[in-house]
Amino acid sequence: MGDSKDEREKFQEELIGLDPHDPETKAFAEHLDRMKRERPGFTVEGYLEGVQDFADSANRTTGHQRLLAVIVVGLLLLGVILTIWFALGDILSIIF
Template identity: 50%
Template sequence: MGHGPQDRSPRFDDDLVGLDPDDPEARAFAAHLDRMQRVPSCTVEGYIRDVGHFAEEASRARGSRGMAGKAFVALLLLIAFWVIGNALYFVVTTWL
């Protein structure tokens, strides 16, 4: 299952010179470096994307780390629903 040159990270030419680009561990490390240097976005879309990345990482984690990550995501969702519910309640009771 070889990867084509279009899948090759430019990190192997700059930061990871000498490592085999077909090695799965080297590819995972290059992807990790890309995630670490990702510039945070201060927009709603950026925050949603970042929460999505966190949820993906939490779903891949195993054991107690996985359970803690999933519990944190569930807590974030509960807080979001509570805030939205309170805002809707305020709007409905104020304007009707």
């Protein structure tokens, strides 16, 4: 998190008794910030922030959770590639 006073005081109640300079406390405060952040859900920016959160979470995980994230991304890419392939096939069949 940043050093501004508002950001430090935002989660004061949840962080009572914890060392503010401890890396685990900072990570917990960042987690709380991500959980309580409100973003527009029906805009391109909102969707992209959701994808960024997913990518950041996937990069922090290890083991089975990371494998599952890689499989989800792979399936999404496979779906996009198949959609483009079939669309190009239809376009080429119409033209020729």
